[in-house]
Amino acid sequence: MSLTALxxxxxxxxxxxxxxxxxxxxxxxxxxQANAALxxxxxxxxxxxxxxxxxxxQALLESLRFSAVQACQSRDAAQTACIVKIEAPxxxxxxxxxxxxxxxxWRLIKQSDIEAxxxxxxxxxxxxxxxxxxxxxxAADARRAAEYRELALxxxxxxxxxxxxxxxxxxxxxxxxxxxxxxxxxxxxxxxxLQDSDWRLLPD
Numbered sequence: 001m002s003l004t005a006l007x008x009x010x011x012x013x014x015x016x017x018x019x020x021x022x023x024x025x026x027x028x029x030x031x032x033q034a035n036a037a038l039x040x041x042x043x044x045x046x047x048x049x050x051x052x053x054x055x056x057x058q059a060l061l062e063s064l065r066f067s068a069v070q071a072c073q074s075r076d077a078a079q080t081a082c083i084v085k086i087e088a089p090x091x092x093x094x095x096x097x098x099x100x101x102x103x104x105x106w107r108l109i110k111q112s113d114i115e116a117x118x119x120x121x122x123x124x125x126x127x128x129x130x131x132x133x134x135x136x137x138x139a140a141d142a143r144r145a146a147e148y149r150e151l152a153l154x155x156x157x158x159x160x161x162x163x164x165x166x167x168x169x170x171x172x173x174x175x176x177x178x179x180x181x182x183x184x185x186x187x188x189x190x191x192x193x194l195q196d197s198d199w200r201l202l203p204d
Contacts, residue, residue, distance in 0.1 A: 028072035028082060029099050029106040035066050037099060037108040045110075064088055070170050071194040072099075073117035081114055083170055083194065094170035116165040116172050119192055119199045124157045124176065127192070127201040155180045166191070171202055 029037065042061055065087050072082040079098050086093055096116050098109035119127065129152045136148030159177035166173055176190040191202040 027101065028069060028080060031066060031069050033106045034069050034082065034084060034097075034099065034108075037106045038064065038066060041108040041110065060089065067092065070094070071117065071196055073194070075114075079109060081117055083117060083165065083172075085170065093167040094165060095167060096165055116163055117194055118160055118163040118172055118174060119194075121157055121160065123199050124160055124174075124190070124192070124201075127199060128155060128157055128176075128190075129153075131201050131203075151180065154182070158185075160190075169193075 042064070046061070066084045067087040068085040070083040070085065072080045075081050075098060079100050081096055081098050083094055084097055086095055096114045098111055098114050099106045100109055101107075132148050132152035132155065136145045136152065139145035139148060156179045157176055158179050160174040161177065163172055163174040165171075171191045171193050173189060173191050176188050178186050178188060193200045193202055
């Protein structure tokens with residue numbers, strides 16, 4: 001999706017509201033650098049299109065800005081995918097944008113359907129086991145506490161599938177494929193939050 005199309009979506013949203021594979025974490029643009037890349041991309045797109053935007057479209061393009069760079073994760077040697085918070089009229093939202101380091105500055109990559117960062121299986125496994133251990137430590141019943149501790153040792157996260165970004169919260173939602181000796185295979189939706197370089201498992 002082009003940034004102009006993004007502005008158009010924001011315009012429709014504003015009218016509607018008014019009417020009623022994870023890789024290693026890598027270098028990330030600062031908020032100022034990300035906004036500079038956004039402005040440069042908007043200016044280049046406007047120059048390429050030639051035709052002036054409508055007054056409403058122009059106002060929306062000028063108002064678009066990133067209010068936060070939540071976290072970034074390398075896509076490959078040249079690109080980094082970042083979860084950013086977009087500040088727009090009537091509603092803010094989280095989205096994923098790709099950036100590349102161009103000399104000493106960052107450049108925004110025009111590309112649609114950028115996959116959201118997601119934890120590795122090892123990270124997801126550690127987070128799930130830590131969560132179960134915590135539930136066990138809080139359980140008042142000794143038998144229940146033991147069950148949580150046993151499950152923490154036995155439960156395996158075998159895959160994370162269909163990971164998507166929740167645009168309202170900035171969380172990454174995945175279908176976790178699980179396996180345990182007692183229950184066999186199963187799946188469960190899980191929500192993860194990446195802040196800087198730290199993943200957290202969000203409670204149900």
